[in-house]
Amino acid sequence: MGQPTSAAIKPDGRKLYQQVAAAVAEAIQRGEFAPGQRIPSERELADAYKVSRPTIREAMIALEVIGIVRSRHGSGIFVADNPQLDAPTVGLDIGAFELTEARRLFEAEAAALAAVSITDEEIATLEALIGDMERENLENVSGEHADREFHVTIARATRNSAVVDVIESLWDARYKSPLCAHMLERARSVGVQPRIDEHQFILAALRDRNPKAARTAMRDHLARVIDGLLQATESDALERTRAEVAARRTDLAKRVAV
Template structure:
């Protein structure tokens, strides 16, 4: 089990069944409860926490977002993560079991194979539907429509084109999780808030492979697309860290200017 702040432990020491980010979030919450971090106090940086708990920085981001969702901490743009004024430390992280990284990784596995299978079964009518949905996706991007309805229908159309109801059900279930899991929803909303949108060119590549009835190309196009979705999520959740770093540099520059002026 991950130990409280100040007593780092490797991830392999935690066989209690909780996901890694949940273990980190629980440890930070316990440290707050013990008074190591008081209301309004800034939480250590992402880099410091990653070193403390021997986990990756994306895991720390997921843990901090989970704590933010349940109101234990709050994010100040450009400044960092701070303990909430009245943190509800007894609030369980129910429903925070799936984050956007984990979900997209699962989609990459299932939807790549669905695209390969669909390439040999898809109809001309379904190809026409995908073409229309890409047009709708582009209009939604321009109008900054949240929810990504055309994107969802594009991927579900491919899943249904496999003529395998089990495959279609799995893909639909993964998409439905995007709108049900609080942690996942919060992370995706953060990504949208900094301009992350469905990539039209990537969907066109998937469509081109399907139009050619090329399973290998369809699989690769889908895998590449969802791999870049993961990269986009990493960049989106890293923005606060970058802003914080810039703020720290600016503060040091201001302090140095004061010293020089003495």
């Protein structure tokens, strides 16, 4: 036991992470991984199933949410002592990586279109919303209310109701999907917040009525959101190492001061 059966995931109508989660659950059911045993690394699983590491990350978090695996700080992912192998993964719906990738595609083009038709009043609204974002960050407000309104305001500035509907639905999916909500909450718990400077870059491009710059600023922003989610969802495994390094640094400082 200890290595997954190597087989590329074939499209079957389910989301890719759901297929991987189901494959790992089946491997556990077959006895390839015993209760309490450590699951192979993301890299090993990605190689075995021929998918990206973010897909593996979503699959592992999905299995954790429904009680098939559990994470240990600094140690990795382990099969639960009593894995709930009959729990469905389909109901978890969309994951944060998949959702943010879709947002990057749609919102970048929306920002470019908005740059052509945005009004001074809407620019002023975006400026105020950045101020609200800063306040919410300081007060550690969950839900990113000002962040959502910032992006939806840009969608409205396109003067296209279909664009607004799509972008609002993508934001609403953040709260409707248990998997996505779990991943975002994990990110918040380790300090991931809306990035003020990136929103200011978007605003500057819109203020200049520059579609190309607005598209680029939005794409760069959401690419960094994906990077932040990747770091946040692996930070559990790194937390112990960081704490140990901090403790050694403090000890060394005390010794140097003697």
